[in-house]
Amino acid sequence: MKVKLSSLAVAIAVTAVSSVAWASAVRDEPITPIQPYVSENPAKVQLGKKLFFEPRLSMSGIISCNTCHNLSRGGTDNLATSIGHGWAAGPVNAPTVLNSSLAIAQFWDGRAADLQEQAAGPIQADIEMNMPHTLALDVLNSIPGYQDEFEQVFGSRDITIDMVTAAIAEFEETLVTPNARFDQWLKGDDNAITAYELEGYKIFKDSGCTACHNGEAAGGTSFQRMGIVRAYESTSPVEGRYSITGNDADRFSFKVPTLRNVEYTYPYFHDGQANTLEESVDIMGQIQLGRHYTEEEIDKIVAFLKTLTGDMPQLTLPILPPSSNDTPRPDPFR
């Protein structure tokens, strides 16, 4: 369950006119400030954090959600495509988990409606964590420390996969990154970004980037074809949303990625083939907008993009409860 500070602000505004003044001070731009997230269930968040860092949810015992969505590294693994069970290479670039709650759907192709549905996938995917849900539950149900904590949060010691994914999703809801310099500027602080960065934003907006990169996450609000003006050249076999809908119009259509903290989330695109922000901006201009940005324009846009880095979640590393004698042991070579 979640409470956005924006709804709290409305309540507070009834008695405090200054809150209304503050709200109206936000500049009218296609990108909007990220609101901090306050969970109504901190115990569920803490449990979800443990599960997010829990390698026993993988067959090998060494891969957790945090392996590919590393919270020390902008919520991703900084690989072109991820490495999973048995050193298998995945088909797409790991999207950042930071601000993922703000997206309309999950995965590049949007095949999961929300974070809870998403969390169930990689656990059992054979090239990711390779862990049947039944075995994952056998593991968790054999660990007294987890049983105690699930009972506290869900009122039951009989742990189900829905409880597991609900807790992970609640933790992920907290992984927003407010207070970027750009957000400070949006809220009226003229000095939060430089004139050069502001020029970059103007080029970004005026040339059409905000048609897709908009909203709180500067992305994640729509699916778009990769290669509107000109085809995108990729060695990747994935076809995006087409593989879900079967509609020809959805071929190479992907969820628009967030640009929040984008200086941390290299390499770029669904195939991870663009190593730098400069290269990415250049390519996007050409294939999506039919525009060749000059070097100076690219430099300014990249300067703007770096103002989208917000406050990273400050997390205490969880201590995971020890296995019991009855806990099924990991098997890296199964």
Add this chain to the structure above:
Amino acid sequence: MKVKLSSLAVAIAVTAVSSVAWASAVRDEPITPIQPYVSENPAKVQLGKKLFFEPRLSMSGIISCNTCHNLSRGGTDNLATSIGHGWAAGPVNAPTVLNSSLAIAQFWDGRAADLQEQAAGPIQADIEMNMPHTLALDVLNSIPGYQDEFEQVFGSRDITIDMVTAAIAEFEETLVTPNARFDQWLKGDDNAITAYELEGYKIFKDSGCTACHNGEAAGGTSFQRMGIVRAYESTSPVEGRYSITGNDADRFSFKVPTLRNVEYTYPYFHDGQANTLEESVDIMGQIQLGRHYTEEEIDKIVAFLKTLTGDMPQLTLPILPPSSNDTPRPDPFR
């Protein structure tokens, strides 16, 4: 640089008689309480923590010190033997990094004199992180955030491997786990452990376990042959200290592992072949002491061993500085 609280205590005792009284209250036992560690250089500790969690010290970009010495899991990976670069299986069980500063040497065979020397090994070992030191330094030296931090700590932006390992070692010095219930008992609190646990300790001590498992870490103070009374049967090819000294007497001689937090550091022995504490106690009694413990004795000893779990380090997950455009990219398949 380090300051043990014990030396501080001596200084304080000059003016405070009560400190002397406290010191003399510690029971005279072969296992002694763990002293908290206070670093004189917190900035070095913070840098070392980042490097400990830094996957860019590996060729694949996904393996860090914390992969095999997971600080969410008692400082180990809970595998029989670790998985490294290319999904290679290592030859020995990953020893816990917790309280490793208290050992006479590092690695099971003691081939590194101290933590700094140890830290250099796994980075370049081909089945661990597989990263030549020269390339690791190219990576770090290309990252402005690291250059700033090394300059602050070491007075130089030209990062060397000695700086890297010194910072990691300083962080690892902080990873002690004081305040176990057994330590509280050692300091005079009769109610810190149960009568049953105390019986377990008495059996443990009286039957000879403390001949090797002694000192602050309840281990780590000597090398001993695995299989003194009877040969230990193992499929592992490693020969322990013999591979360092070439002395026949050192064949199958290993550093005695710490028993601190042993309920977290399963599976057990240098080959990771014992899954439970009960099995481990049974085997050690037979092969080291020529003694067949009864089930009740084993149960009591295991109850005692679980009183050795101390306060785990409370760590804020570090945020690692982003790579620059010039940073060499990881290559999982090299």
